[in-house]
Amino acid sequence: MAEKFKKPNIYDVAKLAGVSHQTVSRVINDGPHTKPSTRTRVELAMAELGYVPNAAARALVTSRSKMIGMIVADEIFFGPAGMIHAIKNEIRLADYFAISCSVDGTSSESMVEGIKHLRRLGLEAIVVTTPQFDYSETVRQMLPNIPALFIDSKSGEGQLSISLDNFAGSRIATEHLIGLGHKNIIHISGPATWQDAEPRVRGYESAMISAGLSPKVISADWLIETGYKIGLELDLDATKTTAIVAANDHLALGLMKAFKERSIAVPDRVSIVGFDDIPEAPFLDPALTTLRPDFEQLGKLAVGLILGSVSQSEAVDNQTLYPELIIRNSTAAPPTVF
Amino acid sequence: MAEKFKKPNIYDVAKLAGVSHQTVSRVINDGPHTKPSTRTRVELAMAELGYVPNAAARALVTSRSKMIGMIVADEIFFGPAGMIHAIKNEIRLADYFAISCSVDGTSSESMVEGIKHLRRLGLEAIVVTTPQFDYSETVRQMLPNIPALFIDSKSGEGQLSISLDNFAGSRIATEHLIGLGHKNIIHISGPATWQDAEPRVRGYESAMISAGLSPKVISADWLIETGYKIGLELDLDATKTTAIVAANDHLALGLMKAFKERSIAVPDRVSIVGFDDIPEAPFLDPALTTLRPDFEQLGKLAVGLILGSVSQSEAVDNQTLYPELIIRNSTAAPPTVF
DNA sequence: TCTGATAATGTGAACGCTAACAGTTAACCA
């Protein structure tokens, strides 16, 4: 063990099994034209030597690395984290390797560094999850010749992209409130730099306008703290606001914290809907009504797309990536006063 | 672009620059003995051709892949996620590639599958973050000859391992409560299968015994739901309990939710300390006193260890991986009644 | 028993790079 241990290669296996290296290669790759008896003999030899095929050598000759790169940003947030995790799992199930690289999603310099880092691996595809900015140009320039998939990217023209249906989700949430009888519903939006934020605004507006109500949007970011600050300042009575569609659960949580301090009852005085269904959501006070995205489905679709087993048009067709509305206790009918 | 595009190799660069391929190689690897003028000439040629070194070819000849594998489990939890993220970043800063593979930390079959998946890449090291079980034997058997680092692993004998000082953290938390005047303090522990849980119990017990108080532990897992259930059933008055050390923030959150429903005031009737400092902690009601681990430090230490720049004994010496106590509003002096 | 197909196996080269060494040029000092 202490002395230099040389890993066995295909020739060592071949010699032990009494065949040529090419036959061993065929066994490894499930190639055709291999007699069952020789196959088992080779397999035995591989086991005995503890042989493990060398991915680098294979990659060199086939120029297929079996690796998929991932550029990820903002993975601290619940949404991105869920997506990334799901995609990684699918990549592995497809017998590929996922190599991810965290970048600062707001700095194109950091982005370039990340791509440079990944580039020499000879990736077969790349998945980019930078929810704040659109780096499709950068990626395409630095990595032409390999398919790139953008998650939650604004500009979907002529490139693989996929996203949760934020529009639909937001619309469903708003309709839920309208269905309960609310008229004055406001939306606390995510930051405009994030690609997710805008469709959530549009979904809300669309539902409001369809119901003959007038939308009102307050811009924010994704942070609990921001929700809290807004919650402290918001004058609900002036606008007769009885319900709020928050762009994510964290904003909703911040609002609730502030309302608690101000003795504004949720949902009696004001209803709140979130977005994400973070693990804490059911245990907040009150339990939060929210939208649950289907990350698993997204992962499957993503990997299907980049590996070419699903075409872009197909993906759009069975795009059942609607978030699901989970109704809990933070939403109720509006107070009768209004 | 449509027709087959052949990537330039080292010879193409050499030809364009009018040098030998070996000179190009020297430029790439910052080798010694290269005249500045030739160096720039080669660099220009590389830029012109868009040359990117092929990692597979290099790995093949040097048998150094520059890749570090990570076997991770339970990355949905805040603690593991933070560690993993930090370690990955450090790996990248060291100019290595991190390839992670998620496994089911409770199934050794899944573990074996994961290792098999990673093994053929010719990893230079492996980091194992399976907070529930100890897989050091499996890893050592399947991947002899490469250094393996275990995070939060119980059995640290003769192998690289590193962990947050859960014992110290838990002790500090308990001492904080004792310092406030509490006498009857209980601990809701994490699941025994997790390697983090036990030192937190011991830290609590140690502080209690040092103060001449008698410890009492209730076993749980990490889930909010479990904290909630325990909170619903707990008879604080019978035991005159005035403070609780929860093994993590989620348990604390569950407790608080239950206590709210039962109109048990926090911190007036009972103080609660958590562990993790999840992003939500400051915005719970009341804001949660908790312990914040230093993941960044852990990541640095981890990568230093596996790449050999830090020795195990050194690591133990400057092991400043104490979690920091963040005091918020969920802890206060005990009610005067008791 | 021979023929021609097809199944099974073997042979050499190539993938793109670096290690090891060999060779050449420049630099210095006496």
Add this chain to the structure above:
DNA sequence: TGGTTAACTGTTAGCGTTCACATTATCAGA
């Protein structure tokens, strides 16, 4: 000026695979 050393550059081989092809074994059917 020559000779010695250091700086620079080139040549060859080999890392462990797979690919394309060449070869041999097997087995029908006539």
